[in-house]
Amino acid sequence: MKQIVITKYGDTDVLKIQESKDPKPSVGEVLIKVEAIGINFADILARKGLYPDAPKPPCVVGYEVSGTIESVGQDADSSKVGQSVLALTRFNGYSDKVCVSEKNVFNIPASLDFEKAAAIPVNYLTAYQLICVMGGLKKGESVLIHNAGGGVGLAALDIALHLEATIYGTSSAGKHSFLMERGLNHPIDYRNQDFLAGIMGLTGGKGVELVIDPIGGKNWKKSYRALRSTGRLGLFGVSTVTESTMGRIFQYIKLIAQMPWYNPLGLMNANKSVFGVNLGHMWNERNKISGWMQEILKGVEDGWVRPHVDRTFPFEQAGEAHAYIEARKNIGKIVLVTGEGMKHEKG
Ligand SMILES: NC(=O)c1ccc[n+]([C@@H]2O[C@H](COP(=O)([O-])OP(=O)(O)OC[C@H]3O[C@@H](n4cnc5c(N)ncnc54)[C@H](OP(=O)(O)O)[C@@H]3O)[C@@H](O)[C@H]2O)c1
Structure with a gap:
């Protein structure tokens, strides 16, 4: 798999792509083949060493992804393989494959593409x-x-x-x-x-x-x-x-x-x-998070939740994506995409 690693604290050039062995889902986890990754301001703070919650470099940040479930670990629901999902990841989201607890994974409403789905959690x-x-x-x-x-x-x-x-x-x-x-x-x-x-x-x-x-x-x-x-x-x-x-x-x-x-x-x-x-810091309150997410996803279906993706950047251009946000150019979400053919400019 490929990951974007914060190699040390600093400017956008500290973000480097590194390859490593594909992760394997543990008990209760699913493996997601990632299509889109939501970028958050916290990721920028982490890169600059201003976010105490983030792991120390070298580290991979990223709180949210969307993609397809590729496999499941022991005790996870195997009927989920192939489902399009959005997920909360406590770091490691800047990856083209990621394992997460199936409790942090939600089906994507039919009206959303992967990019908009990654803009939700x-x-x-x-x-x-x-x-x-x-x-x-x-x-x-x-x-x-x-x-x-x-x-x-x-x-x-x-x-x-x-x-x-x-x-x-x-x-x-x-x-x-x-x-x-x-x-x-x-x-x-x-x-x-x-x-x-x-x-x-x-x-x-x-x-x-x-x-x-x-x-x-x-x-x-x-x-x-x-x-x-x-x-x-x-x-x-x-x-x-x-x-x-x-x-x-x-x-x-x-x-x-x-x-x-x-x-x-x-x-x-x-x-x-x-x-x-x-x-x-709500990671131990999964039932609350899950309930709020059900309301939000219902809001997507009812039309009042309207995730707006300002721009996507290719996975390889995470640094450019960070710089774009730091320059205050974004309105709404900036998303990294792993695949070809999903990139679009502003709008
Ligand atoms: N506590 C939590 O659970 C939680 C969760 C998510 C986000 N947050 C926090 O909420 C804030 C917004 O996050 P977000 O992901 O929504 O942000 P975002 O989409 O990345 O917002 C970037 C925008 O923030 C504004 N901004 C204000 N001060 C800025 C500065 N010093 N440098 C650059 N931009 C600045 C700019 O808008 P203007 O052009 O209008 O100034 C900029 O376009 C961040 O502080 C983030 O850490 C907290």
Whole structure:
């Protein structure tokens, strides 16, 4: 099999293709011949040595794939051989063959190709946990989705739209018209405008009931201030950490220094709450994940879950794919494809 290995921390040139023996499925596992691999921002953080959850290099990252089940291990359901599936992989996803527990594998709805299927697991599960499970967004409430043009952002938009909430979103200005076509009510160009002033202006000074924030650092302080009474703030990432040119240790120190500290009495008196989401730490909650995924896949069939693949890159061009995301060019998902004939440009 072929894998893309992070050989050491660094720029995109540390990503190298390596060949090794095909993996064999263990008890309860299936072997997937991979067609498409979802790229996540966490993979970029891992490559730069800014993602503590990732294995140390040399390592293979990748949280999600789609493909065909080629064989099954002992006690796994052999009738699944030949099925087209999407799967959660806790690392090792950047491979053309991968073994995963059959519990982390789901059939692909007929309307989705492999590329769109690989765009579903991490983005939609994270957004579902943020918006529905912990954020408790309801019809008639309002939500601010930071990084609305990213993979999780677009998934959150689909879900909030389905719940009939009023939706505010921050992104680069070039992404606004696309986001409005997808249903965003109020775009905010957070790179040229103070988003807090923007959201307060748009809501008549009230703020919103839910903010989901993957930016981190001082952004979290402002997001908290954007909440109205009964508001909930979901923290789920620290994208800002990649912006610093300082060494890794100093990047962490700066990030921690900028973080807010929430006072329980302050939360009580403000009628606000703050929660965190890390899907990678939900690995021991398979029943919950499986239930959320069933809802999401039903959403595909019902038409309100609309995974959007901005661009695919050939397997060999993982570095270019990372660079594309780091340059903020993507709207929605970037996917690596292993086979010929599946690549398409933007759209
Ligand atoms: N906790 C969890 O379970 C979980 C799960 C998935 C993702 N996440 C986090 O959620 C965030 C988004 O992930 P994603 O996979 O949806 O992202 P993505 O699709 O790769 O989003 C990339 C976009 O992020 C925006 N961005 C903001 N700060 C950036 C920066 N410093 N450098 C480059 N781009 C930046 C840019 O949009 P603009 O042009 O609009 O600025 C860029 O186009 C990341 O922080 C990620 O780690 C967390």
